[in-house]
Amino acid sequence: MERYTKTAMLLHWLVAILIIAAFLLGLTMVDIKGITPTKLKYYSWHKWMGVTVLFLAVARALWRAKHTPPPHPANAPAWQNKAADVVHYLLYFFIFAVPISGYLYTLAAGVPVVYLGVWQMPVLFEGTPELKAFFKPIHYWLNMSMALFVIAHAGAALKHHFIDRDGVLKRMLP
Template identity: 70%
Template sequence: MERYTKTAILIHWLTALLIIAAFTLGLVMTDIPGLTPTKLKYYSWHKWMGITVLALAVIRVLWRKANRPPAHPASMSALQAKAADGMHYFLYFLIFAVPITGYLYTTAAGVPVVYLGLFQIPSLFAADPALKEILKPVHYWLNMIMAAAVAAHVLAALKHHFIDRDSVLKRMLP
């Protein structure tokens, strides 16, 4: 069985965990009323996770260019292979788009992004309340679409493992 590289597996699972954590934290923090120290701390953590996901996405794309992923199983139809490739490209798009729109939304709100409390990510533009109102739902809906796409990705992997009984899931497991 051809497998993904250990580096690709590590980046995949680390990215997945960070996305789930950032998504969950995003839901929790936005439900906290008012502006509390806890809410501000959660927003900072959410931003740190988003920036880390974005950095991992860049590393992941570079790694994938240098290290081809395993071929689809011979038992997979051409249509399934195209659907799998399409879903992967869509997930890559979302892995970039969600943190970028979050960063742009934060910048438009006039709030600095200070990564891990160590350094400030430069703002590309000044606060813009009108742009903030556009970016808020864009960031939210991209997150909801990502949640649905991740669920579909997981269900497809489980289908391959339990129904098709092929190596699709096993080749990405640590």
């Protein structure tokens, strides 16, 4: 069975690990009461992961545009192949939309994003309580939606591996 390229695998797993880490850190940091040094540190790490995901998403999309992924398994039903394509496109949407919405939410809160504590990203607009209230649920629901599709994607990969035994998961494993 045809495999993904090493670059595609690397980008896939880096993005996956960062998305899961940023998601879990996001859930943790919002539950910390008040403004504490730990909470501020977690917010910075969360933002850095998000910006890194966005940079890797650009690299991944450019790589994908030049490198055709392996074909679907020949014995898979057409509806499964279509569902896989839809989920993949939605995951690409989310790996761009979630970090962008987080960036806009942060700016709306009046806080600059300083990547890795070194590079201040552009401040596109001044923050206001109204903009913050607008972007907060967008960022939240994009995250929750992405979590559902990540779970579906991982579940499908495990189904292919343990039930179908068709080698689909092995194509993305180093």
